[in-house]
Amino acid sequence: MDVTTLIDAVARIKSEADELTHQEIIDRLSGPLAEFTTSTENQGFAEAYRPSGNYTRLLLNDPQEPYQIVLVFWGPGRGSPIHDHDDTIGAVSALTGETKEIKYIVTRCEGEHVKLTQGSEFTIAPGRVTPILPEDDKQLHLMINEERRWAATVHVYLTAIHRYRQYEPAPDGSFRTAETSLWFDECGVGRRMTRSARS
């Protein structure tokens, strides 16, 4: 599946989302995302891409669209802090390499401070999809590349994320929420991906 077909599939699921349960949305996102991430042509694009830093985030579709399809590059040993996804529904898989995902559950809120407990662990790899859901046990996670090679992951957010929260550990074992904005190193990268597949 090429990037244009993936973008079209996500646009269609977005337009039908009001009629679907959360699980139906995840089921419909998972098939195209697994096909996209197991395509050797798409993997070749990620292998050939030279990220500028140890963590690079590219928006594959256009920023004015109401959803986001994001390609993230993780250097060896690089990971994210625990974060939420501003209540969007989405799905994540890997195009190259693999990353570990750990879900977290909010057990108590006290103002800016929250208590978290560790939930399930998952290995994100090509064709293996993990859901992002607004439910309390499926919204927060961290990701880390524990391998010695680069990893590239693909994140579909059915509602575009602009602001989200990171959870920073406090000395007393709780976490402090810090609102942050989602930035991209580059947008509309899917168009370049299509051109390189043709050449």
Ligand SMILES: [Fe+2]
């Ligand atoms: Fe995430």
